[in-house]
Amino acid sequence: MLELRHLSKQWDHRPLLSDVNLRIDAGETVALLGASGSGKSTLLKMVAGLEMPESGSVWFDGKDITALPPEQRGFALMFQDFALFPHLDVLHNVAFGLVEQGMRKPVARAQALEMLERFGLGGHAKARVWTLSGGEQQRVALARALITQPRALLLDEPFSALDAQLREQLRVEFCDRIREAGMTAILVTHDETEARAMAQRAWALEAGQLKQLW
Ligand SMILES: Nc1ncnc2c1ncn2[C@@H]1O[C@H](COP(=O)(O)OP(=O)(O)OP(=O)(O)O)[C@@H](O)[C@H]1O
Numbered sequence: 450m451l452e453l454r455h456l457s458k459q460w461d462h463r464p465l466l467s468d469v470n471l472r473i474d475a476g477e478t479v480a481l482l483g484a485s486g487s488g489k490s491t492l493l494k495m496v497a498g499l500e501m502p503e504s505g506s507v508w509f510d511g512k513d514i515t516a517l518p519p520e521q522r523g524f525a526l527m528f529q530d531f532a533l534f535p536h537l538d539v540l541h542n543v544a545f546g547l548v549e550q551g552m553r554k555p556v557a558r559a560q561a562l563e564m565l566e567r568f569g570l571g572g573h574a575k576a577r578v579w580t581l582s583g584g585e586q587q588r589v590a591l592a593r594a595l596i597t598q599p600r601a602l603l604l605d606e607p608f609s610a611l612d613a614q615l616r617e618q619l620r621v622e623f624c625d626r627i628r629e630a631g632m633t634a635i636l637v638t639h640d641e642t643e644a645r646a647m648a649q650r651a652w653a654l655e656a657g658q659l660k661q662l663w
């Protein structure tokens with residue numbers, strides 16, 4: 450279980466988050482909505498360990514992880530601007546996290562290829578990532594995030610750079626994959642329809658507070 454306890458943070462003398470509390474069960478996908486600038490990305494970065502709260506704590510499975518650096522949290526992050534490595538081909542992008550975890554390269558590549566095939570991207574394994582379409586790049590990014598079997602998946606507007614039709618298609622696909630992996634996920638989005646399609650529960654961030662929508 451992922452838990453946020455009394456998180457607070459100011460920015461520019463303005464309370465960005467004030468006493469935010471949230472509990473997310475294992476295997477659950479929740480959505481975080483809210484206007485631009487309301488602090489959604491900041492909240493996600495606190496969960497990831499990229500931003501520190503001024504007060505409050507982040508807990509995972511009964512442990513206080515507030516002071517734990519991002520790489521020790523075992524969470525995977527995915528942003529709208531893909532953030533794949535442009536100098537690597539698709540296969541090496543997906544294998545990267547496994548090699549970082551100490552897996553031997555040939556084993557990591559074999560697993561990455563298997564994952565790409567499952568995602569319908571096997572034919573693109575040797576392609577440079579910048580030759581892929583936006584939707585394909587997001588699929589590669591998800592494959593790369595899931596292959597390391599993270600403890601939670603943090604998605605910050607993962608589809609906002611894509612057109613409406615592709616967004617809808619990827620929404621369904623991502624949902625299936627996240628469910629398949631039994632993953633705990635937080636989806637930050639502007640789009641309530643997207644949130645309804647993907648998340649069991651949702652909150653809006655307004656004036657530094659979370660209001661439950663469903
Ligand atoms: N390092 C920082 N830490 C905290 N807040 C910051 C930082 N840098 C900028 N801010 C400000 O905090 C506010 C919230 O930013 P944040 O990116 O969390 O909003 P958001 O809800 O994700 O918005 P969007 O929907 O546009 O992505 C903004 O006004 C932003 O300018």
Ligand SMILES: [Mg+2]
Binds near residue numbers: 489490605
């Ligand atoms: Mg944001």
